[in-house]
Amino acid sequence: MINKESPIPIYYQLQEHLKTKIENGELKSGDPIPSEREMAEKYEISRMTVRQAVNNLVNEGLLTRSKGRGTFVADKKIEQPLMKLTGFSEDMKRRGIEPGSKLISFDVIKASKKVSKHLNINEGDSVYQISRLRLGDGDPMAYEVSYLPEKRITKIPEDNIRGSLYSFIEECLGLKIERAIQTLEPSFATALESDMLTIEKGSPVLLLERTTFLHDDVPIEYVKSIYRGDRYKFIAEMRR
Amino acid sequence: MINKESPIPIYYQLQEHLKTKIENGELKSGDPIPSEREMAEKYEISRMTVRQAVNNLVNEGLLTRSKGRGTFVADKKIEQPLMKLTGFSEDMKRRGIEPGSKLISFDVIKASKKVSKHLNINEGDSVYQISRLRLGDGDPMAYEVSYLPEKRITKIPEDNIRGSLYSFIEECLGLKIERAIQTLEPSFATALESDMLTIEKGSPVLLLERTTFLHDDVPIEYVKSIYRGDRYKFIAEMRR
DNA sequence: AATGTATAGTTGTCTATACCAATTTTCTAA
DNA sequence: TTAGAAAATTGGTATAGACAACTATACATT
Numbered sequence: 001m002i003n004k005e006s007p008i009p010i011y012y013q014l015q016e017h018l019k020t021k022i023e024n025g026e027l028k029s030g031d032p033i034p035s036e037r038e039m040a041e042k043y044e045i046s047r048m049t050v051r052q053a054v055n056n057l058v059n060e061g062l063l064t065r066s067k068g069r070g071t072f073v074a075d076k077k078i079e080q081p082l083m084k085l086t087g088f089s090e091d092m093k094r095r096g097i098e099p100g101s102k103l104i105s106f107d108v109i110k111a112s113k114k115v116s117k118h119l120n121i122n123e124g125d126s127v128y129q130i131s132r133l134r135l136g137d138g139d140p141m142a143y144e145v146s147y148l149p150e151k152r153i154t155k156i157p158e159d160n161i162r163g164s165l166y167s168f169i170e171e172c173l174g175l176k177i178e179r180a181i182q183t184l185e186p187s188f189a190t191a192l193e194s195d196m197l198t199i200e201k202g203s204p205v206l207l208l209e210r211t212t213f214l215h216d217d218v219p220i221e222y223v224k225s226i227y228r229g230d231r232y233k234f235i236a237e238m239r240r
Numbered sequence: 241m242i243n244k245e246s247p248i249p250i251y252y253q254l255q256e257h258l259k260t261k262i263e264n265g266e267l268k269s270g271d272p273i274p275s276e277r278e279m280a281e282k283y284e285i286s287r288m289t290v291r292q293a294v295n296n297l298v299n300e301g302l303l304t305r306s307k308g309r310g311t312f313v314a315d316k317k318i319e320q321p322l323m324k325l326t327g328f329s330e331d332m333k334r335r336g337i338e339p340g341s342k343l344i345s346f347d348v349i350k351a352s353k354k355v356s357k358h359l360n361i362n363e364g365d366s367v368y369q370i371s372r373l374r375l376g377d378g379d380p381m382a383y384e385v386s387y388l389p390e391k392r393i394t395k396i397p398e399d400n401i402r403g404s405l406y407s408f409i410e411e412c413l414g415l416k417i418e419r420a421i422q423t424l425e426p427s428f429a430t431a432l433e434s435d436m437l438t439i440e441k442g443s444p445v446l447l448l449e450r451t452t453f454l455h456d457d458v459p460i461e462y463v464k465s466i467y468r469g470d471r472y473k474f475i476a477e478m479r480r
Numbered sequence: 481a482a483t484g485t486a487t488a489g490t491t492g493t494c495t496a497t498a499c500c501a502a503t504t505t506t507c508t509a510a
Numbered sequence: 511t512t513a514g515a516a517a518a519t520t521g522g523t524a525t526a527g528a529c530a531a532c533t534a535t536a537c538a539t540t
Contacts, residue, residue, distance in 0.1 A: 009523060035490060046525045051491090059299055067491045068532035186426035186444035186469040204426035204444060229426035249493060275520060286495045291521090307521045308503030 002043040010045055015053035022062055022073055032070045033063065092136050100135030104143075104196075108150060115147045118211050118222040126150040133196055134225075141232050143196040144225040152220060182210035184234065189226065197228045204229035242283045250285055251292035258293065262302055262313055272310040273303065340375030344383075344436075348390060355387045358451050358462040366390040373436055374465075381472065383436040384465040392460060422450035426469075433466045444469035 002013050021027045033039075036054065040047040054071055057063045064074045092099035109129045116123040127147045134142040187207040194201040205226050212221040227234075242253050261267045273279075276294065280287040294311060297303040304314045349369045356363040367387045374382040427447040434441040445466050452461040 011523075037490085046527095048526085049524060052523080065491065066533085068489080068534080070490060070533095183473045184424065184446075185473050186446045188444060204428055206424070206426045232425075234424040251493075277520080286497095288496085289494060292493080294521095305521060306503085307501065308519075310503095310520060 002045065004045075010043075011049050011052040011056075014039070014043065014045075014050065015056050018053065018057060019062065027073045029073050031073045033073065035070060092141075097136045098138070100138060102133040102135060104131035104133055106130055111147070111149075115222055118209075119147060119149050119219045121149050121151070128153070136231070139231065140197045140228070142225050142227045143193055144223060147222045148220065152218070180210055180212040182208055184208050186229075187226075189228075193226045197226070199228055199230065206232070206234070242285065244285075250283075251289050251296075254279070254283065254285075254290065255293035255296050258297060259302065267313045269313050271313045273313065275310060340378060342373040342375060344371035344373055346370055351387070351389075355462060359387060359389050359459045361389050361391070368393070376471075379471070380437045380468070382465050382467045383433050384463060387462045388460065392458070420450055420452040422448055424448050427466075429466065429468075437466070437468045439468055439470065446472065 001017060002010060004010060006013065018027075018033065027033060033054075034042070036047050036050045039045075039050045043050075054063060054065070058065055058071075062074055063071050065071045107129045108126050110124045111119065111121055111127045113123050115127060116125060119127065121127070127149055130146045130148070132144050132146070133140050134144055185207050187205050189197065189199055189201055189203045189205045191201055193205065194203060197205075199205075205228055208223075208225040208227060210221075210223045210225070211219050212223075214220050241257060242250060244250060246253065258267075258273060267273060273294075274282070276287050276290045279285075279290045283290075294303060294305070298305060298311075302314055303311050305311045347369045348366050350364045351359065351361055351367045353363050355367060356365060359367065361367075367389055370386045370388070372384050372386070373380050374384055425447050427445050429437065429439055429441055429443045429445045431441055433445065434443060437445075439445075445468055448463075448465040448467060450461075450463045450465070451459050452463075454460050
C-alpha cells in the first residue's frame with residue numbers, strides 16, 4: 001500500500017490512496033477516515049507525514065477536520081461537468097454554430113519570458129506560435145494566439161491547424177491531455193484585436209488565457225484568446 | 241513581533257504578519273520573503289512552524305515557492321473558481337478574504353419579462369428583489385441583484401440576507417440546490433454600477449448571470465452580478 | 481433529572497533534527 | 511578570462527515526541 005523505497009513521496013502515496021477510496025465510493029460523504037495516529041501506526045510512518053497527506057485533501061475540499069472528533073469525507077464536490085475540456089470548435093458545435101478557423105500566421109519563434117513561464121521551458125526556447133481567427137458561422141468570434149513548445153512536439157503540418165488543435169495533439173501526436181487551467185477577465189479591444197474581430201477599438205472583450213497540461217503537469221499549450229464581448233458568452237453549468 | 245506566550249498560535253501570528261506586509265506594500269509582487277531558516281532563527285521558532293505559516297499563504301495564493309531559489313510574493317489578482325456552485329461568501333472565505341455584504345434594497349416587485357422567463361413564472365408574478373453590494377475585506381467587489389419567486393419561498397427575513405443566500409435557502413428553507421447555469425460576458429460599468437463599485441464609469445466589468453435550480457429543474461433564484469474587472473479574475477480548472 | 485468529573489481518543493500546535501533536491505553563488509584550475 | 515567544480519543556500523520530505531484544546535462517553539454527585 002505504502003512503499004517507503006519508492007521515489008514517490010510517502011505523503012503523496014497516502015494522499016492518492018485516500019483519494020482513490022473516496023472516488024471509488026469506499027468512503028462516502030460524512031464517513032470518518034482512520035485517525036492520524038491509527039494511520040501512522042498502520043503504515044509505519046510518522047503522524048506528521050499522515051497530516052501532510054490529509055492536509056492536502058482538506059485543502060482540496062475532499063476532507064474536513066473536526067478537532068476532537070476526527071476527519072471526515074466532505075460533501076460531494078460541486079463541480080463542473082458540462083464545460084469540459086473542449087476547445088473553441090467543440091464549444092461552437094455544442095451551440096449549433098458552425099465553427100471555422102482562419103490561419104493568420106504560423107511561425108517558430110523564441111519563447112518570451114511570459115510564454116516560457118507558462119510552458120515551463122527556458123526563455124528563448126523554440127515554440128510554435130500560431131495565430132488564428134476563430135469563426136462562428138463565418139463571423140469572427142475570437143482572436144487566438146497559441147504557443148506550443150517545439151521540443152515536446154515533433155512537427156505540426158499547417159493543414160492540421162485548420163481544425164481542432166486538441167484533436168491534433170491527441171490523435172496525431174498520441175499525447176493525452178490531462179487538464180487545463182484558464183483565467184478570464186474583461187478588457188478592451190486593442191487596435192489589432194478590434195481590426196481582427198471587426199469591432200470598434202475599445203469594445204469590451206474577454207481575455208482568456210489557458211494553459212493545457214499532459215500527464216505529470218507537463219504544459220503542452222499556452223493560449224491567449226480575445227473573445228468579442230458582443231457575440232460570445234461563456235456558459236458554465238454547475239451541478240452538485 | 242511574535243509573542244510566544246499569546247494564546248494565538250505562533251504560525252498564525254507570523255502568517256498575519258507576512259500578510260500585512262504584503263497588503264501594506266512593504267512586500268510587492270515578485271519580492272522574495274526571508275528564507276524559512278532565516279525567519280526561524282530571527283523569531284526563535286522552529287522551521288516547521290515557519291513552514292506552516294508560509295504554507296497557508298501559499299495555499300491562499302499570496303506566495304509562491306521555488307525550490308532552491310526562495311519564496312516570493314505572488315501576483316496579486318484575485319482568482320475566482322468559475323465552476324464551483326458556491327456563492328460569493330464561500331468563495332471569499334476560501335481565499336482568506338473576509339466577505340461582506342451591504343444591503344442596498346429589499347423589495348417585493350412584479351416580475352419583468354426577463355426575470356419571469358429565467359424563473360419560469362408568469363410575467364407580473366411577485367418576486368423578491370434583493371440588491372446587495374458584495375465586499376471583500378471591506379472593499380466593494382461586486383454589485384448583485386437577486387430575484388427569487390415569492391410563491392416558492394415562504395418568507396425572507398432581511399437579517400438573513402446579510403450572509404450567504406445559498407446557506408439560507410438550504411438551511412432555513414430546507415431546499416436543496418441541485419444545479420446552476422451561468423453566463424459570463426464583458427461589459428462596461430454603467431453610472432450606477434461604477435458608483436456602487438467605486439470605479440470609473442465605463443471601466444471593464446464582468447457581467448455574470450446565473451439561474452439556480454432545485455430538483456426537477458425548478459428555478460429558485462436568478463442573479464445578475466457586476467464584478468469589477470480590475471480586482472477579479474475568474475479562474476476555471478478543467479480536468480478530464 | 482440535572483450537573484459535574486474523569487477519561488480516552490481526537491485534531492492542533494510546536495520543537496529539534498536530519499537528509500534530499502534544486503538552484504545560486506563562489507572558488508578553482510585551465 | 512572562462513568553464514567547470516565545489517560550496518552554500520533554499521525549499522521538500524520525513525521522523526519522533528510533547529503538550530494543548532476539544533469531543534464524546536460513562537459514571538458519579540447533587
